[in-house]
Amino acid sequence: MTTQQLITQIHKKKSFLCIGLDVDLNKIPHHLLELEDPIFEFNKAIIDATHHLCVAYKPNTAFYEAYGIKGWQSLEKTIHYLNQNHPEIFTIADAKRGDIGNTSTMYAKAFFEDLAFDSVTVAPYMGKDSVEPFLAFKEKHTILLALTSNAGAFDFQTKALDGKELYKLVLETSKNYKNSENLMYVVGATKAEYFADIRKIVPNSFLLVPGVGAQGGNLQEVCKYGMSDHVGLLINSSRGIIYASNETNFADAAAHKAKELQHQMEVILKR
């Protein structure tokens, strides 16, 4: 999917919502556990109920790997279901991968070709030759970790590096990578005040923003400082939507929560 197609979807659906499919068997409705593939059935019901309210889905691969081969099968079925039934949806493999040259190419193939995701999250620590193999794939997007929303972000990301915070150096350095037009960035919503500085470095890039909702980030604040001329934001919510209820009505409850966020986004987009 091209960035322009994503922007078109945002305006069509009046939404820049991304729904995180972080499925934990301990948290999903009990009645699903009797089915052959509870994780896929859960995802399918959530997708069917919410696809008109969001522009992206983001499965975090850890939740699938934790169930071994069965989990991997659930992930495959989920992405195939999305690509077959909702090809207009932007898909994100939240895998936070990163390795050297030919190994990064192996990861890129796994997520972009075999699983046919539109994008994958990548950790920047190993630098240029760990990121560029992902960027080489046309109409695929590499979402680089910049400033994450967890407490540990202050261990290294916000430390000053040659006079500049590490996350800012990541933004600036990566702009010079080959095919950097395929870059997006993860920026946590718990630090809305940072968005103004970030927009000075990457005025147009899409930012994937976790931490609205469960982690306490504020949608209004993030949009005030973080929105670009072409929206440039994907706001992710996982637990706040998919675990709105763990009764048989869970999909309707999720849609209700997604609708609330979509409505707030519609108001913001009208301004």
Added chain:
Amino acid sequence: MTTQQLITQIHKKKSFLCIGLDVDLNKIPHHLLELEDPIFEFNKAIIDATHHLCVAYKPNTAFYEAYGIKGWQSLEKTIHYLNQNHPEIFTIADAKRGDIGNTSTMYAKAFFEDLAFDSVTVAPYMGKDSVEPFLAFKEKHTILLALTSNAGAFDFQTKALDGKELYKLVLETSKNYKNSENLMYVVGATKAEYFADIRKIVPNSFLLVPGVGAQGGNLQEVCKYGMSDHVGLLINSSRGIIYASNETNFADAAAHKAKELQHQMEVILKR
């Protein structure tokens, strides 16, 4: 496996060699491709021929994920084969994972419990709460990326951060993480001169050292500056050993290359 058990194995085998099982279907002997699971058959043959010469095996998960569910099955079979037949071998899932809190716990479970690896490589970018969930597992080891052996290491890792290079800050900061006795570090062999500085910060920790052989690192130099009182080094070689030949004699050729390295290590250990 405890660190002491690993040290005992090193002295018993007179080797601190780790063999990287980075299996690429394009590089393995042609006759294996006719078998049902070529990747596992390749690994099994390599393990059978080399297990007495090394103390650790390190599959890089990217090479397995690239083949989807079939690849994941090959990885499962490989680790089960190792744990059943060679429980004295230290096993490393080279996965370079890293995510927030409960998500890191999911990854840790996947590698430490389901697959029963002794250790996993983890990226430090997200800080404390992305690393500590791995450290909570008893007799399991978290191998944190410090200074990698690729060109991109100079993008961020060697940049001065509040007057100190990022990789040194990673070493120092992580020493204060809970259960930090379960930490080891990845330090690339292409920069032997850095080992002296690193040993000032982590005098006793085990260092996993890729880049000897194919990437040009020198074993003598690394040992001179990097060896601790209890060895403290695992030297990894992947391509140089496993692709020594792609004929039917590939396993013997691999054993021959492993023996060369083991012999050099035996001489160094005698000093």
